Amino acid sequence: xxxxxxxxxxxxxxxxxxxxxxxxxxxxxxxxxxxxxxxxxxxxxxxxxxxxxxxxxxxxxxxxxxxxxxxxxxxxxxxxxxxxxxxxxxxxxxxxxxxxxxxxxxxxxxxxxxxxxxxxxxxxxxxxxxxxxxxxxxxxxxxxxxxxxxxxxxxxxxxxxxxxxxxxxxxxxxxxxxxxxxxxxxxxxxxxxxxxxxxxxxxxxxxxxxxxxxxxxxxxxxxxxxxxxxxxxxxxxxxxxxxxxxxxxxx
Numbered sequence: 001x002x003x004x005x006x007x008x009x010x011x012x013x014x015x016x017x018x019x020x021x022x023x024x025x026x027x028x029x030x031x032x033x034x035x036x037x038x039x040x041x042x043x044x045x046x047x048x049x050x051x052x053x054x055x056x057x058x059x060x061x062x063x064x065x066x067x068x069x070x071x072x073x074x075x076x077x078x079x080x081x082x083x084x085x086x087x088x089x090x091x092x093x094x095x096x097x098x099x100x101x102x103x104x105x106x107x108x109x110x111x112x113x114x115x116x117x118x119x120x121x122x123x124x125x126x127x128x129x130x131x132x133x134x135x136x137x138x139x140x141x142x143x144x145x146x147x148x149x150x151x152x153x154x155x156x157x158x159x160x161x162x163x164x165x166x167x168x169x170x171x172x173x174x175x176x177x178x179x180x181x182x183x184x185x186x187x188x189x190x191x192x193x194x195x196x197x198x199x200x201x202x203x204x205x206x207x208x209x210x211x212x213x214x215x216x217x218x219x220x221x222x223x224x225x226x227x228x229x230x231x232x233x234x235x236x237x238x239x240x241x242x243x244x245x246x247x248x249x250x251x
Contacts, residue, residue, distance in 0.1 A: 002060045002068020005050075028062060032100075039079045039086070047089045048099035059085035063098050066113075125152050132160035132176070135169035140176070150180040157188035165194040165210065168203040177213060184213055 004011045005027060009019030019027075031050035036043040043051060051061045057074035059082050073084035093099045097110040128148065131139035140160070144150055153159045161182050164172035173194075176182045185193045195214065198206040 002062055002070055004068070005062045006064055006066060006068040008065070028064065031060075031062065036081055036086075037079050039077075039081055043086070043089070047093050048101055049089065049093070051089065053081045053085065055080050057082045057085070059089075061089055061092075066098070124148060125154055128152060128160050129154060129158070129163055132169070132172050133163040133167050135164070135167065135172055137171050137175055140172060140180075144180055150176060151182045151186065153186070153188070156190075157186075159186055159188075159194070161186070161194045162188060162192070162197050165203060165206050166197040166201050168198075168201065168206060170205050170209065173206055173209060184210060184217065 003013075004018060005024060009021060009024045010017045028050040031052050032040075032044055034040045035050060035052040037053065049061055049063060051059060053059045055076065057072055057076060059071045061069040061071070063069070071082065071085040071088055073082045075083050077083050077086070093102070095111060097112050102110065124143075128140075128143050128150070131143065140150070151159055151161075153162075159182065161173065161176045161184070164176060177184060185195075187193050192200075195207065195210040198210060
């Protein structure tokens with residue numbers, strides 16, 4: 001029954017439609033609002049899933065469009081709900097983003113078994129590259145805020161910076177370099193860097209910007225190496241000399 005409620009009224013075993021969609025909506029609404037006796041409000045807040053408990057220790061939990069779960073553990077709390085059943089549900093939404101108000105895109109600390117990990121990564125790369133190619137800075141900013149690696153590349157090794165440079169979107173190029181700190185000289189499978197793409201398609205402003213950025217990075221790297229060498233020399237000078245072994249005879 002739990003699986004049928006989760007499957008929109010179609011029994012997953014017989015593939016027979018046994019309940020109408022309106023009935024499913026009404027039943028799940030009631031389960032969400034009052035299925036756990038006087039604990040229903042707290043359960044909706046902490047777990048956020050439709051559930052129904054019984055005083056025998058049983059619980060039925062529905063994760064819409066995913067699965068139905070039934071638990072049974074007789075020890076009850078003072079409100080008549082299974083202690084272990086409630087604890088199981090709380091642990092479930094702590095690990096997986098099944099809470100009704102968990103964000104599917106930005107809940108990075110939770111697992112989403114509804115998507116294959118490679119499928120999710122592939123879709124993310126496509127969306128990132130499309131945003132860069134179309135010059136959508138706002139979308140790039142959303143990707144960055146979601147914790148996405150902005151230097152991801154597709155099968156051909158082309159990054160968002162490659163596409164932004166090729167399409168002539170200077171605002172996207174500046175955002176990726178200045179705000180996201182992506183590498184400016186990453187090469188694709190043909191050995192082309194974003195600067196090469198800008199030159200190929202005649203993006204004069206971007207060529208000037210990327211050339212200036214590359215020169216500044218060279219100066220910064222040279223300064224860092226100089227500082228590192230100075231620090232190393234200073235440490236050698238300040239290092240105390242180890243006393244040599246005293247081999248003189250005792251008096």
